[in-house]
Amino acid sequence: MEHHPATLSAQENRKVDGAASQANALAFDRVGMQFPDGTLALEDVTLHIKQGEFVSVVGPSGCGKSTLLKIASGLIPQTSGTVTVDRNNLGYTFQDATLLPWRKVLGNVELLMELRGYSPEERRRIAQEQINLVGLSGFENHYPKRLSGGMKMRASLARSLALNPSVFMFDEPFGALDEITRERLNDELIDLYMRKGFTGLFITHSIPEAVYMSSKVIVMSRRPGRILQVFDVPFAYPRAPELRYDADFSALCGEISISLRQAIEG
Numbered sequence: 547m548e549h550h551p552a553t554l555s556a557q558e559n560r561k562v563d564g565a566a567s568q569a570n571a572l573a574f575d576r577v578g579m580q581f582p583d584g585t586l587a588l589e590d591v592t593l594h595i596k597q598g599e600f601v602s603v604v605g606p607s608g609c610g611k612s613t614l615l616k617i618a619s620g621l622i623p624q625t626s627g628t629v630t631v632d633r634n635n636l637g638y639t640f641q642d643a644t645l646l647p648w649r650k651v652l653g654n655v656e657l658l659m660e661l662r663g664y665s666p667e668e669r670r671r672i673a674q675e676q677i678n679l680v681g682l683s684g685f686e687n688h689y690p691k692r693l694s695g696g697m698k699m700r701a702s703l704a705r706s707l708a709l710n711p712s713v714f715m716f717d718e719p720f721g722a723l724d725e726i727t728r729e730r731l732n733d734e735l736i737d738l739y740m741r742k743g744f745t746g747l748f749i750t751h752s753i754p755e756a757v758y759m760s761s762k763v764i765v766m767s768r769r770p771g772r773i774l775q776v777f778d779v780p781f782a783y784p785r786a787p788e789l790r791y792d793a794d795f796s797a798l799c800g801e802i803s804i805s806l807r808q809a810i811e812g
């Protein structure tokens with residue numbers, strides 16, 4: 547798919563701003579993963595993500611998407627190939643917001659800074675900034691059980707943002723939310739992406755969500771997961787909700803859907 551002449555990707559926008567770098571923020575080179583029980587989850591995955599890109603991965607269930615993130619994060623080591631990333635500066639958000647139920651929002655957002663030894667004053671100040679940024683001001687003293695699903699996810703985003711990650715990985719973060727909340731959080735995340743300038747790696751089962759969020763969409767094969775196709779997304783950031791009803795948007799979703807169907811049918 548060709549770039550639309552009137553639009554720029556986020557990466558290109560940043561180039562215009564002079565803030566972009568062509569360096570890779572995250573690189574998988576010929577990465578393979580075979581679990582000890584013999585399951586071959588990933589095979590020969592080569593994927594280079596440049597600083598400031600927002601890349602989504604779609605693929606059949608069980609094709610190895612989460613495994614890819616776990617390898618990037620260092621949670622599990624790949625069994626072949628190399629991964630290049632600065633692990634000191636990674637952020638993650640998962641489908642489950644993983645908040646500690648016995649801590650209030652403020653305490654949850656402070657958690658990672660606490661583990662890194664930030665002073666109480668500093669972590670309080672940074673946590674409050676992130677809480678404001680994700681639209682949770684006024685809820686600092688609420689326990690997670692009193693928050694909606696969308697608010698829990700905002701708190702989880704705030705917790706990761708507090709460390710100012712240069713690479714932010716998302717494993718189906720909005721999969722459990724209703725459609726309206728999900729779409730609103732898509733816009734909020736794009737806003738955070740533009741303000742903070744992190745590199746994004748986003749896993750989703752929703753093709754429209756992948757296209758709406760990303761500068762690139764990767765389609766993976768069924769297990770063992772390989773990269774089948776890479777789609778450039780030509781729409782400028784920030785993305786307006788009406789984009790979801792645009793003919794070019796639908797056409798791109800259609801192309802990716804065909805690719806994904808081929809992936810599933812193998």
Ligand SMILES: Nc1ncnc2c1ncn2[C@@H]1O[C@H](COP(=O)(O)OP(=O)(O)OP(=O)(O)O)[C@@H](O)[C@H]1O
Pocket residue numbers: 581582583585586587605606607608609610611612613614769
């Ligand atoms: N620790 C493990 N030991 C053995 N097999 C595993 C292990 N972890 C994951 N797998 C298998 O590896 C494959 C890839 O799993 P993974 O969770 O990465 O897939 P996924 O694409 O994220 O799936 P989904 O879309 O359903 O979330 C699956 O077949 C899974 O059962």
